[in-house]
Amino acid sequence: MFSGIVEESAKVVSVTKDAGNIHIELTCSFVSELSIDQSVAHNGVCLTVVRNTGKTYTVTAVEETLRRSNLGLLQAGDEVNVERSMVMNGRLDGHIVQGHVDTTARCESVSETDGSWLYTFKYTVDRAMAAKGYFTVEKGSVCVNGVSLTVVNSQDDGFSVAIIPYTHDNTNFKNIVAGSIVNLEFDILGKYICKMRHYED
Numbered sequence: 001m002f003s004g005i006v007e008e009s010a011k012v013v014s015v016t017k018d019a020g021n022i023h024i025e026l027t028c029s030f031v032s033e034l035s036i037d038q039s040v041a042h043n044g045v046c047l048t049v050v051r052n053t054g055k056t057y058t059v060t061a062v063e064e065t066l067r068r069s070n071l072g073l074l075q076a077g078d079e080v081n082v083e084r085s086m087v088m089n090g091r092l093d094g095h096i097v098q099g100h101v102d103t104t105a106r107c108e109s110v111s112e113t114d115g116s117w118l119y120t121f122k123y124t125v126d127r128a129m130a131a132k133g134y135f136t137v138e139k140g141s142v143c144v145n146g147v148s149l150t151v152v153n154s155q156d157d158g159f160s161v162a163i164i165p166y167t168h169d170n171t172n173f174k175n176i177v178a179g180s181i182v183n184l185e186f187d188i189l190g191k192y193i194c195k196m197r198h199y200e201d
Contacts, residue, residue: 001086002041004094004141004148006171009079010042013056020063024074027056028082039099041083043172044146044183045069046099069101070145070181079172081146094148095141096188102134105144107180108158117168119144119176122158123184130156131198133191143185147171 010028024042034040034057038049047059066072074080086092105123112118121144126134136142136151136159143149149161168174176182 001088002046002083002094002097002099002146003086003092004044004097004143004146005083006081006147006167007083008170009172010082012074012076012078012080014076015074018060020066022061022066022072022074023050023058024061024071024080025051025056025058026080026082030084031055031057034084039085041085041097041099041146042080043070043101044081044097044099044143044185045071045101065101068103069183070104071183073181079175081171083146095143097143097146097148097185098188099185101183101185102129103184104181105158105184107176107178107182109178110176113162115165117163117173118152118160119163119173120153120158120160121182121184125157131194133194134186135190136186137190140190141187143183145172145176145182147173 010026013025013027016023034049034052039046049057050060051058061071105121108120108122110119136154138154140151142151151159153160163173
């Protein structure tokens with residue numbers, strides 16, 4: 001379980017294909033603190049540490065993960081937002097994030113607005129999935145590339161988010177431009193509510 005408060009951007013050292021999977025080798029400031037089998041969110045995707053050299057660590061993304069996320073697009077040198085799992089005796093500064101990416105979205109535009117940035121994203125609408133809670137609501141929470149954000153201008157097939165300078169500078173949002181593909185995880189609370197309404201009907 002995660003909070004969507006990104007710790008830093010890790011750098012991709014290498015990407016190795018292995019049948020339908022890929023092994024992603026990364027480096028970041030807390031590599032020495034990671035243990036084998038530990039869960040770390042990468043652009044919002046919960047992945048397990050399978051190797052640690054002390055300078056780099058490796059995680060594996062399987063075919064299903066690659067189908068739903070942007071991890072298959074990663075190349076050496078790319079930056080990935082990383083967050084270790086929540087400590088349950090602390091404050092929840094973001095929102096409840098499972099690390100289970102639902103789909104990807106395309107950045108439609110980025111505009112600077114007097115010290116902050118407004119990013120607009122579009123995604124493919126699946127009515128059956130929307131009925132299960134895979135959508136955004138105005139002022140609700142959404143996780144974009146692992147970052148907990150507040151939705152503005154919620155539409156059936158997209159939304160916008162406002163990014164403060166700290167988030168812009170300390171995550172890979174600074175590298176997102178029109179055309180970039182990002183990972184989305186919709187709010188788990190909305191999914192549960194839709195599921196309960198289904199049983200009530």
